[in-house]
Amino acid sequence: MKSNRLLLVIAILISFGILFIGCDSAEPDDEEPSYDPEASKVKSDEAYDLMEGQFSFWVNGSFETASDFDALQFIPANNLYKDALELDPENLDANLGAAITEILIAYADPEMNQMIKDMEASFNDRSFSKILNRPVIPTTASALEVPVAQVAQSLLTIQKAALVDPPLISEVQRILRDNFVPKINYSIERLAVCETNPEFRFEISGNMQGDSDLDPVAIYRTELYLTDAVLHAVKFAMEVFLMYNFTLPDYEQTTILNAIRQDNTTFFVLASDGAARAANAKNELNTCLSKITDGINSLESYSGGLSDAILRIGEDGIYQNDLDSVKKYLDYARDAINNNVTVHIPNADSHDNSYDVTFNIGNFFNSPAANPKAAYLPSYSVSAVGTDKWDIDIKFDAETYDDFVFPDPTFGGFLPGMDNETLKRLLWIDDEYGYTIHGWVSFDHSYYGDVANATVTITHLGNSYSDVTDEWGDFEIIITDVTTSPILINGAQIDYGEGTKTLYFDTTSDIFHAQAKKSVWVQVNIPDNQPSGLYAETSPSEYVLLRWSSSYSGYFVIERDNGTGTFTDRIYKDYFSSSASFYDYDVTPGTTYYYRVRTSWWGEFSDDYYADNYMRTEELYSNTISVTP
Secondary structure (H helix, E strand, O other): OHHHHHHHOOHHHHOOHHHOOOOOOOOOOOOOOOOOHHHHHHHHHHHHHHHHHHHHHHHHOOOOOHHHHHHOOOHHHHHHHHHHHHHOOOOHHHHHHHHHHHHHHHHHOHHHHHHHHHHHHHHOOOHHHHHHOOOOOOOOHHHOOOOHHHHHHHHHHHHHHOOOOOOOHHHHHHHHHHHHHHHHHHHHHHHHHHOOOOOOOEEEOOOOOOOOOOOOEEEOHHHHHHHHHHHHHHHHHHHHHHOEEEOOOOOOHHHHHHHOOOOOOOEEEEOOOHHHHHHHHHHHHHHHHHHHHHHHHHHHHOHHHOOOEOOOEOOOOEOHHHHHHHHHHHHHHHHHHHOOEEEEEOOOOOOOOOEEEEEOHHHHHHOOOOOHHHHHOOOEEEEEOOOOOOOEEEEEOOOOOOOOOOOOOOOOOOOOOOOHHHHHHHOOHHHHHOEEEEEEEEEOOOOOOEOOOOEEEEEEOOEEEEEEOOOOOEEEEEEOOOOOOOEEOOEEEEEOOOOEEEOEOOOOOHHHEEOOOEEEEEEEEEOOOOOEEEEEEEEOOOEEEEEEEOOOOEEEEEEEEOOOOOOEEEEEEEEEOOEEEEEEOOOOOOOOEEEEEEEOOOOOOOOOOOHHHEEEOOOOEOOOEEEOO
């Protein structure tokens, strides 16, 4: 919606250079400058002209790689704006101009400049250039486009680059801490001065927009507040990034192995000022939300009706109902940062169960863990599995589902009230450490006779596990009370609308022995083609001819009792049509035989791959007849 773009208004003024900036602040002049508002305005006007020219060059130029941006020169304008502030600290144009250019000159910092180029060269990735190449100042709310894909790609590049040499991640932290954060703080201070004037206005000329024929637009306090919100959001991200030390002397395999051990005290451990940075991060996040609220209030009360404002309320800007929605979400966000918030998560675990999960973002910053590797993760070990520096295996010590235990399932209060069982379900630990039975239920008269909405239940060590088949007859059951030793499951049942029926299976098969980290596939067949109308014809001294019928064609077994009271299979199995017959030539004249026919399945007596994976309800029998040839 249009209102979502509020967070990115005046994005050009920071040009996403905030992700990459950093240079030393100017040393203060020991000589007290004279107060001269008129001279201050002359310098700020000169600075504006310089900035206008650079924006025009940027908009109309060709910038494909990070090196191309070296041609942009915002330092002269920044120096002039700072000179103007020395003459008049209340010069609003100079305050905003200094804030803008302070961000834009950061790319010229030698360390940051080289790091960006190294990242781009190392990965043949131009996502940084794509983000930097967005200098067009929007003239309407609808022109505020969010480069989501480019930003995501760039952040991924930063993460990847932090794991190769160059640069070391600790070096990235140093540059951000020493060069980047001071710049953000300076810009925030300059914006704060501008925000004190309710009638603040800063004109963006057509030339600065890239076309001198365009009408000028203006920045009002609305845009100031929202730009300020973005800066506080970036400051929040930086504080979070600097909370923990990621000290590595190099990227040799042995160094990395040592770093990611749980007892390592130099890599991913709370910095000496980490607790303070955590508190700052929480404050920056709250301030960001407050600035957005201030921006909306300013838009509604003042600039939203001005024709030259970048953001306006109405058909050519932002609709009021969208603003109202944003205000509601801001309330939700504040609540999530400072209080417990419960969120309903549908289809969250391996069986699509839904959960109400309580979050408290603020708790994460109230008491950050000294060593998250040990505080939050179950015990694990690391080992080299090859010669490359990243040939490293991280293996949890747990061998079973019950053994997999989080030291603090609340993650320092981030998930208040969370317990191990629920967290393991949410993270699908059962899917990895349990005994998983994938299966398909069908009527055995047809390969495509899927049975939907049938409840399959497996019993193991006194516990029952169930799942309902989908429209294709598929189900999945995960048994968690398993060990590393195989144990025969106690039983299985199915209810497909005809009441609960027992499922029979080969108890000697390894398939049906539950074991941790084991997954099997089974086929469940339900006989529904009961043979009937069995009768016999005889030919003295030659054979007995059996005939019967069934609802469908299928596999059947003919059983014979020689008068002992025990039926045995006369023919193991065969595929018969619905009007079936069988000749029994192995008969003795004068002997009375009893026959019956039962249902079967093609894999019952075969060596087929799936024969051991077979589950079946009780067989269906025909009537019994007696014959004396």
